[in-house]
Amino acid sequence: MKEAFAAARKGNYGVGACLVDSRGRILQRGHNHMVHPYSRTDQHAEMNVLTRYENRVRAREPGMRNFILYSSLEPCPMCLIRIIYTGIRTVYYLADDPTGGMVRRMKKLPPVFRQFAKGRVYQIARCSPALQSLACEVFVYSARTLDEKFRRLSSRRKSHD
Numbered sequence: 001m002k003e004a005f006a007a008a009r010k011g012n013y014g015v016g017a018c019l020v021d022s023r024g025r026i027l028q029r030g031h032n033h034m035v036h037p038y039s040r041t042d043q044h045a046e047m048n049v050l051t052r053y054e055n056r057v058r059a060r061e062p063g064m065r066n067f068i069l070y071s072s073l074e075p076c077p078m079c080l081i082r083i084i085y086t087g088i089r090t091v092y093y094l095a096d097d098p099t100g101g102m103v104r105r106m107k108k109l110p111p112v113f114r115q116f117a118k119g120r121v122y123q124i125a126r127c128s129p130a131l132q133s134l135a136c137e138v139f140v141y142s143a144r145t146l147d148e149k150f151r152r153l154s155s156r157r158k159s160h161d
Contacts, residue, residue, distance in 0.1 A: 003017065008138050008141065014032070016029070017049045028050075028056070030052055032048070050086060064086045065088070074097040076097070081113060094136075
């Protein structure tokens with residue numbers, strides 16, 4: 001949640017993630033950087049964490065099977081495919097994303113991805129309802145704020161055209 005708050009404070013979507021090894025040590029943490037400091041559509045929280053870890057370790061092949069990925073929000077389709085490719089076997093998220101989340105829609109993935117994901121755990125974390133609600137509120141608040149900002153920018157552009 002600290003990372004989700006950091007993302008929202010910086011003007012990004014309020015999502016944070018953390019990669020943990022089998023001993024519970026934090027290997028990498030990060031948050032959404034899609035809007036600030038500049039537009040980066042690939043910088044969802046999970047993607048940011050995975051990219052930074054891979055850049056730091058520079059392994060010759062994916063070696064994340066025994067890692068756990070925690071996210072404050074249910075992974076979107078893009079992030080879920082990336083997670084599946086890494087081999088990470090366990091993903092926990094704090095809040096469902098009813099509009100963009102892909103975990104609950106895994107049956108709609110192409111067969112090859114469903115096969116890769118077989119036997120892995122992708123589920124909502126067991127935590128307090130208050131923490132789940134907080135994760136949802138941070139994301140929804142930041143998304144509304146950004147949506148309004150983009151609407152204003154779009155209407156200004158149209159009025160100048």
